[in-house]
């Protein structure tokens with residue numbers, strides 16, 4: 001019987017133990033036993049797929065990976081301790097000295113640091129491509145370009161890359177296409193359908209969805225995941241089985257949670273339309289979004305993140321944040337609890353004004369991660385804070 005991916009996210013489970021538990025068990029163990037030396041030899045020789053050590057594999061971790069593969073339509077996967085260890089692990093597994101990485105310029109801050117600061121140590125070069133000018137990307141590809149890396153929608157600019165176009169470009173030049181699908185989740189878009197070879201997530205965000213654990217996951221083509229596995233098995237960025245257990249349980253409710261996040265985000269966008277304190281609102285499924293048509297083509301809904309630009313700039317941004325009564329001021333996103341952030345005075349304060357502008361960050365930019373509280377309460381808190389700035 002072939003099951004819908006949402007059903008698989010609920011029903012995939014490690015084989016039931018003799019205790020006949022209904023909810024999935026947690027294998028919180030560093031290593032696994034063998035009945036005799038021959039079994040142990042065969043496991044190390046990879047003649048079977050027995051678990052050896054939780055840095056290599058673990059049944060609870062595998063359950064989380066299997067669910068993510070079902071949701072993303074992927075052949076295989078590997079789970080890591082955080083989103084950043086997933087990103088660094090993929091770069092290290094596939095890029096060698098002398099290689100070139102083509103990345104979209106709007107990437108998460110720590111990813112930017114890895115690309116611009118640490119990859120240089122291994123003589124791995126990069127070019128940044130402007131998401132607003134796709135016509136310039138092909139000219140940035142070099143004979144040694146090994147990988148194309150993009151986030152879509154981007155953090156925090158909510159810009160969108162046309163994955164159908166990018167998938168064709170990567171195929172034409174035989175380059176690995178890696179997509180950070182953290183903001184959309186597989187509920188809203190499946191990059192593999194558009195030609196991505198690898199898809200990764202900060203599972204810390206919407207996949208957990210309740211602000212509890214750090215985690216990361218990479219899924220994609222079997223032969224590429226095998227190389228990533230061999231690199232990670234030796235270098236050790238593996239996820240804790242406990243965190244994988246939490247994340248596996250979270251995936252059972254991913255679809256319903258994301259649908260409600262989208263409902264609340266849409267209600268917020270509607271309430272903010274035409275507000276006199278705002279220059280603009282940005283939401284992938286709002287017709288004013290510059291990449292609205294692309295978002296509609298590749299996403300099923302607009303997601304749980306909404307940004308707006310306050311007319312009063314940086315000062316208004318700080319006042320808005322201080323006036324909030326319910327929304328949390330915290331540097332996470334994708335939680336049941338709504339979260340506000342002001343990127344120009346916090347996460348992106350080290351960028352120059354020009355650099356901020358080029359990744360769609362204006363002085364008055366506020367990012368709202370719309371939670372699962374009743375929409376009327378989220379809207380009321382934001383409206384009263386807008387009155388005060």
Ligand SMILES: Cc1ncc(COP(=O)(O)O)c(C=O)c1O
Nearest residue numbers: 082083084108155182202204215
């Ligand atoms: C798009 C994106 N990718 C990667 C990361 C890093 O993930 P983690 O914090 O789990 O290491 C983040 C964190 O905010 C993110 O927003």
